[in-house]
Amino acid sequence: MYLVSSNYQQYNYNTSSTNKVSNVKNQPATKVFTRADNTSGNYITNPMNNSGLITFRGRLSTKDEKEKYNFLTASTDKNTKKLLDKLLKSGILLKNDSNDNSSVLDNLYKIATTPRAEGLDNGVILKEAIETIANPYLITQQFGNIPSEYQDKALSLYAQKHTEFDPSTTNLLEKGLAKANINLDHSGTCVAASIEFNLAQKHPAEFARFAEGLTSPEMSVKKEIKLKNLADNVLDAVWLLNAFEIPYEADNFDSAKLTFAPDKNALLRAQIQNNHRTSQERSVIDVLMQSTLMQVGSQQTYDTLTDTRGGKFNQNDKGLIEFEKTFAESVVEDKNKISMTYQRVDENARITGYETDFNTMKRQIISALAKGENVIIGYTQTDETNKIINGHEITITGVQQTPDGKLIFICNDTDDDYPDAIAYPEDYLLPKIHHAALPQSVIENDVNIVENWVEGLKSYKEMKKQAA
Numbered sequence: 001m002y003l004v005s006s007n008y009q010q011y012n013y014n015t016s017s018t019n020k021v022s023n024v025k026n027q028p029a030t031k032v033f034t035r036a037d038n039t040s041g042n043y044i045t046n047p048m049n050n051s052g053l054i055t056f057r058g059r060l061s062t063k064d065e066k067e068k069y070n071f072l073t074a075s076t077d078k079n080t081k082k083l084l085d086k087l088l089k090s091g092i093l094l095k096n097d098s099n100d101n102s103s104v105l106d107n108l109y110k111i112a113t114t115p116r117a118e119g120l121d122n123g124v125i126l127k128e129a130i131e132t133i134a135n136p137y138l139i140t141q142q143f144g145n146i147p148s149e150y151q152d153k154a155l156s157l158y159a160q161k162h163t164e165f166d167p168s169t170t171n172l173l174e175k176g177l178a179k180a181n182i183n184l185d186h187s188g189t190c191v192a193a194s195i196e197f198n199l200a201q202k203h204p205a206e207f208a209r210f211a212e213g214l215t216s217p218e219m220s221v222k223k224e225i226k227l228k229n230l231a232d233n234v235l236d237a238v239w240l241l242n243a244f245e246i247p248y249e250a251d252n253f254d255s256a257k258l259t260f261a262p263d264k265n266a267l268l269r270a271q272i273q274n275n276h277r278t279s280q281e282r283s284v285i286d287v288l289m290q291s292t293l294m295q296v297g298s299q300q301t302y303d304t305l306t307d308t309r310g311g312k313f314n315q316n317d318k319g320l321i322e323f324e325k326t327f328a329e330s331v332v333e334d335k336n337k338i339s340m341t342y343q344r345v346d347e348n349a350r351i352t353g354y355e356t357d358f359n360t361m362k363r364q365i366i367s368a369l370a371k372g373e374n375v376i377i378g379y380t381q382t383d384e385t386n387k388i389i390n391g392h393e394i395t396i397t398g399v400q401q402t403p404d405g406k407l408i409f410i411c412n413d414t415d416d417d418y419p420d421a422i423a424y425p426e427d428y429l430l431p432k433i434h435h436a437a438l439p440q441s442v443i444e445n446d447v448n449i450v451e452n453w454v455e456g457l458k459s460y461k462e463m464k465k466q467a468a
Contacts, residue, residue: 057094065094068109072126075112080127083134092133094317098205099223099334104133107208116215119271120284128283129211136200137421140194141290141414143184143307144273144281154182157265170347186415187307188319190393192293193414194376195329196286197395203333210260214288215270220261225334230327243312245299245329248336258331262291265305280417296331297324322378322435325393329376329437340364340443343380343434346465349388351380358430360446362407366399379432391434397421 069088074082087093087104096103112126118355132138146154155167160179165178195350200207213221230237234253241248241256250256270287277283282290294302294309297320301310308317313324320328326339342361344353354361368375374395377439381390398410400423407426416422 026239027202039257046164054232056090058089058326060088060094065105068105069093069300071315072105072108072112075123076127076130080130083130087130087134092204098209099204102205102209104205104208107205108210111208111212111215115217116413117219117267117270119267120215120274125211125215125273126282128285129208132200132211132283132285133204133207135419137412138196138198138419139193139286139414140282140417140419141187141189141286142281142417143187144181144217144269144277146272147276150268150272151179152464154268154305155179157268158182161303161306169367181306182306183383186292189294189307190415191297191320191328191376191378193286194288194393194395195293195325195332197412197414198329198374198376199289199332201397202372210289210292211285214260214262215284219267220259222257222259223331224241224255224257225331225333227254229334230334240327243299244296244324246296246331260292260296260332262288263295263300263302263304265303266291269304293328293332294320297328316395319391325376325378326437336440337437338440338443339435340438341435345388345434351382351386356446358426361433361436362426362428363439364442364446365396365409365436368436368438369396371439371442373439375436375438377436378434379429380434381432388434396436 010397015263069084076084083244084093093105093108094103096106098439100240108126111129116122119161120326127284138433139430140356150166155165155175155178158181159165159167162178167178169175196207199210210221213219226319227234227237230240235255238250241250242260247259247261248256249425270284273284273287291302291304294304298309299311300315303309309319310317311324314321322339322341326337330337342355344355346352364395365375375395376393376395377390378393380388381392383389394414395412396409397412398421400408400410402408408423409426409429410421410423411429413422
């Protein structure tokens with residue numbers, strides 16, 4: 001897990017997205033390379049992955065698989081049955097690219113047949129999981145409203161963290177302010193939602209395993225990761241785990257078993273979405289997955305009820321900064337992620353230039369895509385003086401070329417109320433990219449790599465000095 005930057009900044013990536021360009025389907029373009037998946041009709045399936053030929057099965061071959069599949073089809077409606085059939089024929093259903101080698105089918109069956117957390121329904125979770133794996137673009141960060149029958153419970157939970165507030169107060173102003181803090185229109189979970197999308201699209205069995213564990217009565221999931229994917233030195237990797245306060249067990253110098261879980265207030269929002277979800281709102285799985293990933297990045301300080309966080313690395317109570325985002329992405333995927341910072345920013349938060357030219361930026365992003373990786377980027381919004389006023393996190397999933405040779409980046413934005421890919425011309429997107437998560441092999445010949453924990457510790461010390 002690395003951060004490449006000469007100006008490590010405390011920008012939160014938590015805001016609503018900027019104006020969209022268009023639906024990719026309406027964008028005239030030609031293909032520039034093939035992808036290792038076929039999630040969009042705009043790409044050709046590539047029969048190779050990083051380790052060689054992709055092997056997948058589109059047919060049930062064992063008695064156990066057939067019994068599980070038949071049970072699921074008997075438990076779902078007509079549309080969900082069609083999606084199951086699609087997942088089977090595409091080879092996704094029998095993928096076992098999970099941390100414990102369980103398949104998508106195994107975890108869907110477990111969702112359907114074992115108890116769920118209090119107030120969550122097996123059928124609802126099963127349908128959501130199948131729909132999301134079939135189309136990860138459904139993932140959204142849009143909070144749902146809190147219906148009147150849940151308001152008192154929500155205010156009671158709010159009062160547990162905000163002891164100055166008495167939920168039985170008759171003061172309308174105090175109660176109104178408290179309600180405003182929990183009845184949210186927009187969320188700061190774009191980083192978490194982007195990581196969730198990447199997990200669903202690139203690692204469907206692991207996504208299904210997370211969905212099963214987080215919606216179970218234990219409301220947690222364990223994952224074994226390689227310490228070398230956090231830092232070259234094992235002691236530095238342990239420092240990171242301790243600094244982010246994520247529960248873990250380590251009995252050797254090679255790996256650690258981490259426990260991922262949502263914050264305690266996430267269950268109420270999950271219960272609400274289980275019973276009252278409307279169009280374009282988060283699913284139950286979205287709620288619990290995003291809460292969990294925000295917990296990972298915010299040093300276990302996130303509160304789903306108010307969409308706020310604390311933590312030692314951030315002075316802002318919304319969203320995640322680049323360092324936190326890189327840590328969360330690294331441990332969830334168990335990959336050595338590098339955060340390449342492109343924008344050069346001064347002490348007044350004004351963009352003064354770029355660490356590399358746009359052609360190099362394009363080459364690095366395209367190289368990552370060609371390796372079968374999505375690229376999660378943080379882009380900035382500026383005022384008329386080029387001062388950064390907001391940041392947002394989206395995922396680049398592909399690229400196309402127009403007849404005039406210009407590139408169009410195919411992206412997923414979890415905050416655009418649109419369950420499909422969107423397109424950004426290179427002239428629009430490249431100048432806005434503050435950072436991008438890339439494989440080390442893509443940039444190791446272009447820059448001097450500084451381990452992320454070094455920059456994180458430096459930032460922590462600077463923040464403590466400022467607070468003193």
